[in-house]
Amino acid sequence: MAWAKNILRVNLTAGTCKNEPLNMDWAMKYLGQRGLATKYFVEEVDPKVDPLSPENKLILATGPLTGTCASTAGRYSVITKGALTGAIACSNSGGFFGNEMKNAGYDMIIVEGKSKTPVYLFIDNGDAQLLDGDQIWGTSVWDTEDWIKAKHQDQMIRVASIGVSGEKGVKFACVVNDYHRAAGRSGVGTVMGSKNLKAVAIRGSKGVQVKDFKRFFEASNAAKKVLAGNAVTGQGLPAFGTQVLMNVINETGALPTRNHRDVQFEGAHAISAEAMAEPRKSDGKPNLVRNAACFGCTIGCGRVSTIDRTHYTVAERPQYQIASGGLEYEAAWALGAATGVDDLDALTFANFICNEQGFDPISFGATVGAAMELYETGVITDKETGGIEVKFGSAKALTDLAELCGRGEGFGLEIGLGSKLLCAKYGKPELSMSVKGQEFPAYDSRGIQGMGLTYATSNRGACHLRSYTVASEILGIPEKTDPLASDGKAGLVKAFQDATAAFDSSGLCIFTSFAWTLEDVAPQVDAACEGSWTAETLLEVGERIWNLERTFNNAAGFTAKDDNLPARLLKDAAKTGPAKGLTNQLGKMLPEYYSLRGWTKDGVPTNETLSRLQI
Amino acid sequence: MQKSLSIDPGKCTGCLQCELACSYDNEGAFNPAKSRIKVFNFHEKGRFVPYTCTQCDEAWCMHACPVDAITLDKATGAKIVSNALCVGCKVCTIACPFGTVNYNADTGKVIKCDLCGGDPECAKACPTDAITWVDANWTGLEKMRAWAAKTDAGQQASA
Numbered sequence: 001m002a003w004a005k006n007i008l009r010v011n012l013t014a015g016t017c018k019n020e021p022l023n024m025d026w027a028m029k030y031l032g033q034r035g036l037a038t039k040y041f042v043e044e045v046d047p048k049v050d051p052l053s054p055e056n057k058l059i060l061a062t063g064p065l066t067g068t069c070a071s072t073a074g075r076y077s078v079i080t081k082g083a084l085t086g087a088i089a090c091s092n093s094g095g096f097f098g099n100e101m102k103n104a105g106y107d108m109i110i111v112e113g114k115s116k117t118p119v120y121l122f123i124d125n126g127d128a129q130l131l132d133g134d135q136i137w138g139t140s141v142w143d144t145e146d147w148i149k150a151k152h153q154d155q156m157i158r159v160a161s162i163g164v165s166g167e168k169g170v171k172f173a174c175v176v177n178d179y180h181r182a183a184g185r186s187g188v189g190t191v192m193g194s195k196n197l198k199a200v201a202i203r204g205s206k207g208v209q210v211k212d213f214k215r216f217f218e219a220s221n222a223a224k225k226v227l228a229g230n231a232v233t234g235q236g237l238p239a240f241g242t243q244v245l246m247n248v249i250n251e252t253g254a255l256p257t258r259n260h261r262d263v264q265f266e267g268a269h270a271i272s273a274e275a276m277a278e279p280r281k282s283d284g285k286p287n288l289v290r291n292a293a294c295f296g297c298t299i300g301c302g303r304v305s306t307i308d309r310t311h312y313t314v315a316e317r318p319q320y321q322i323a324s325g326g327l328e329y330e331a332a333w334a335l336g337a338a339t340g341v342d343d344l345d346a347l348t349f350a351n352f353i354c355n356e357q358g359f360d361p362i363s364f365g366a367t368v369g370a371a372m373e374l375y376e377t378g379v380i381t382d383k384e385t386g387g388i389e390v391k392f393g394s395a396k397a398l399t400d401l402a403e404l405c406g407r408g409e410g411f412g413l414e415i416g417l418g419s420k421l422l423c424a425k426y427g428k429p430e431l432s433m434s435v436k437g438q439e440f441p442a443y444d445s446r447g448i449q450g451m452g453l454t455y456a457t458s459n460r461g462a463c464h465l466r467s468y469t470v471a472s473e474i475l476g477i478p479e480k481t482d483p484l485a486s487d488g489k490a491g492l493v494k495a496f497q498d499a500t501a502a503f504d505s506s507g508l509c510i511f512t513s514f515a516w517t518l519e520d521v522a523p524q525v526d527a528a529c530e531g532s533w534t535a536e537t538l539l540e541v542g543e544r545i546w547n548l549e550r551t552f553n554n555a556a557g558f559t560a561k562d563d564n565l566p567a568r569l570l571k572d573a574a575k576t577g578p579a580k581g582l583t584n585q586l587g588k589m590l591p592e593y594y595s596l597r598g599w600t601k602d603g604v605p606t607n608e609t610l611s612r613l614q615i
Numbered sequence: 616m617q618k619s620l621s622i623d624p625g626k627c628t629g630c631l632q633c634e635l636a637c638s639y640d641n642e643g644a645f646n647p648a649k650s651r652i653k654v655f656n657f658h659e660k661g662r663f664v665p666y667t668c669t670q671c672d673e674a675w676c677m678h679a680c681p682v683d684a685i686t687l688d689k690a691t692g693a694k695i696v697s698n699a700l701c702v703g704c705k706v707c708t709i710a711c712p713f714g715t716v717n718y719n720a721d722t723g724k725v726i727k728c729d730l731c732g733g734d735p736e737c738a739k740a741c742p743t744d745a746i747t748w749v750d751a752n753w754t755g756l757e758k759m760r761a762w763a764a765k766t767d768a769g770q771q772a773s774a
Contacts, residue, residue, distance in 0.1 A: 085749025293630035323661030
């Protein structure tokens with residue numbers, strides 16, 4: 001029940017597709033999606049494997065609630081060893097692909113090996129085959145999705161694919177489904193590209209069952225009411241999207257600006273949710289067309305946007321004069337504040353290109369920001385950039401580099417290295433604003449102290465989605481803590497990390513956690529799944545997952561030294577705003593965090609901890 | 616009072632809760648591929664449009680059926696397919712001008728919206744009131760109300 005109890009194992013080297021039963025003992029301990037796929041991955045893959053070698057595997061995984069009517073229950077994740085990080089990677093996506101996978105009869109698709117020639121995986125209700133992908137190799141995500149639907153004469157097919165960036169080895173390539181929903185971070189699309197796998201296309205109509213429908217409707221309907229009645233999930237996110245944060249975080253003095261040299265951006269308003277709703281001069285229409293929902297979602301935070309038709313990026317290019325995935329907060333920050341660009345249409349265009357060619361706007365924008373600092377300090381010149389003036393605030397540089405990165409050409413391919421390798425290549429490793437090779441998202445940890453610990457300890461490299469303490473430190477969810485204080489943040493980060501891992505393993509969207517706690521999730525999981533599930537058991541599952549991910553990373557060669565932040569955040573104080581004069585106090589928080597986790601002072605889970613968690 | 620489904624695409628976010636509810640009611644599982652109501656995503660326009668049978672008075676499907684398997688439910692106005700009588704000839708799928716009658720290869724019968732016996736699950740499941748269940752004689756009332764408010768606003772501005 002809820003689980004399809006069936007896995008598809010695809011070996012690209014041998015060209016085979018085989019069904020096998022889901023390991024239900026593991027499902028009871030790791031639930032699904034992030035947790036369960038990580039368990040499979042850790043059991044099957046050598047932690048020292050080169051992420052781009054055939055020996056790495058790529059798992060697409062749903063949660064037990066995926067495909068049910070629980071709000072937001074359409075999620076799937078891509079689990080692999082990340083091309084950007086070399087750490088365990090798990091990138092979560094919405095849209096409609098996860099539901100289709102479950103309805104085709106699969107909890108998971110495990111992809112092994114490497115195909116000799118480009119292929120795509122086509123699944124029709126449990127019947128899987130590898131088909132020739134020569135005609136779509138070298139084309140965009142959007143063209144690939146259109147081509148597959150046309151070839152099979154079926155508009156109801158759901159597609160997850162990589163763009164040209166993923167084929168060309170851009171280190172932060174995504175897997176994109178439904179045109180603009182992405183498993184975005186850590187280079188999971190790069191791994192897919194290294195296997196010569198262009199796309200996974202699915203049709204499913206088997207139906208998704210739950211254990212007790214009556215109880216499931218009661219639990220999911222009650223939980224939907226909680227979402228509707230909550231100010232963030234019922235009003236803020238549908239109306240403004242995550243972009244509601246732009247002005248809030250800027251006023252908090254925690255909006256990393258120009259490669260984290262500043263913590264407030266004078267152009268923040270111009271790239272905010274409020275600006276997206278303002279009518280533009282040319283046609284009187286706003287950037288934002290409307291909000292949109294992923295599968296089963298009763299929040300509907302997604303943005304659908306258009307670009308001003310007179311803007312230089314699209315004036316001569318009607319193919320981009322369409323409504324498509326608009327800016328959400330992290331993308332708007334990375335493409336805007338991190339680069340000092342305040343041109344909303346240029347940001348929206350760059351975001352379209354990120355979706356079209358399948359690469360992560362966070363890592364891309366942040367790396368462009370690093371390149372701008374390299375350029376402005378004379379470390380790189382027009383010779384390296386191919387003549388592009390990569391200056392802070394240059395919209396043209398941003399959009400040119402987006403197109404070059406998307407095609408894997410010229411200086412765009414160097415941007416595609418990610419900031420860590422790019423800055424190291426030019427002898428300035430300290431200018432990379434990253435942890436474990438992954439760029440920071442949109443919160444400066446000098447002004448939101450808990451996020452420093454979040455970034456330093458995140459198992460997939462710097463990330464806000466592993467423990468979003470912004471909820472507590474800025475929004476007061478579930479209770480307000482002081483963003484400028486480091487006291488108590490170790491416990492806060494651990495609690496968020498464990499709960500988040502449970503949400504991510506259920507099939508639900510983490511955005512529900514603005515309104516829900518695990519007390520709201522547990523009755524839905526318990527009514528849907530075999531076994532007995534409470535908030536306590538889910539939290540224990542989350543803690544187990546966190547430690548399993550950590551053991552993989554430790555075995556891969558990461559140590560406590562990698563739980564660190566760039567010197568800029570630890571030594572250069574914030575210059576303006578409420579956090580003026582502050583650096584991040586990671587050194588105070590980290591030892592307490594290790595201790596709370598039951599890890600040694602070197603960040604290694606003790607045998608006692610592993611045995612308590614049955615790892 | 617006879618009631619009717621009223622659809623306002625402007626309010627639809629494309630979440631498919633209607634398809635989930637419909638498929639559960641009819642198939643006993645969450646299975647959007649078997650839903651009688653479909654939400655169309657015109658993704659390059661940013662528009663989501665739910666669409667299903669409008670229960671025509673002089674229903675083409677009903678008149679075309681050679682075995683009289685489609686009948687009128689007088690209480691709700693729904694045109695109902697009898698699985699016992701349907702022979703799966705699909706003539707009704709050709710006759711329907713709107714495409715809302717479809718064949719289900721798993722059962723060998725056609726499927727269409729039956730208004731859930733007068734309490735449509737899709738309308739109950741819709742989180743944004745894009746699908747509502749209203750007086751069949753006044754499906755335009757809310758649209759009229761919205762325009763009436765604008766008319767009144769014009770009067771107030773000029774006053």
